[in-house]
Amino acid sequence: MAKITLTKPAARRAARVDLTKLHATTDDDITRQQREDGEEPGTIHQDWVPSPRTLRKALHMTQQEIACAIGIPVGTWRNWEQGRVMLDPANLALLRILWNEPEAAMRALRARAA
Numbered sequence: 666m667a668k669i670t671l672t673k674p675a676a677r678r679a680a681r682v683d684l685t686k687l688h689a690t691t692d693d694d695i696t697r698q699q700r701e702d703g704e705e706p707g708t709i710h711q712d713w714v715p716s717p718r719t720l721r722k723a724l725h726m727t728q729q730e731i732a733c734a735i736g737i738p739v740g741t742w743r744n745w746e747q748g749r750v751m752l753d754p755a756n757l758a759l760l761r762i763l764w765n766e767p768e769a770a771m772r773a774l775r776a777r778a779a
Contacts, residue, residue: 686698713761714752714757714760714761714764715760715761715764716746717742717745717746717752717760718746720760720763720764721742721746723764724763724767728742728743728746734771734774734775735759735763735774736774
């Protein structure tokens with residue numbers, strides 16, 4: 666598993682969020698923002714990946730539980746959540762699978778552990 670470590674300033678830059686866009690309250694706001702960003706409104710991004718924290722919360726798991734389930738040290742998961750380490754493509758794919766097919770992914774991961 667490739668490990669890419671970010672400096673604190675690089676992690677802060679990578680984590681910047683446009684709060685005005687984040688707090689869009691209506692569909693019209695979202696559509697307008699998509700057009701401003703050069704996107705076609707209603708486009709579904711197939712390459713979107715949830716943040717590790719978002720995924721973990723959606724699965725109702727602790728950091729310890731999800732790290733154990735996917736077979737990594739809990740410190741690695743914490744680094745992912747805190748943005749200290751960028752995820753490589755394989756890890757991003759795992760998060761995407763867990764997001765889209767959590768039951769199947771967990772079954773496969775349990776079978777690996779057995």
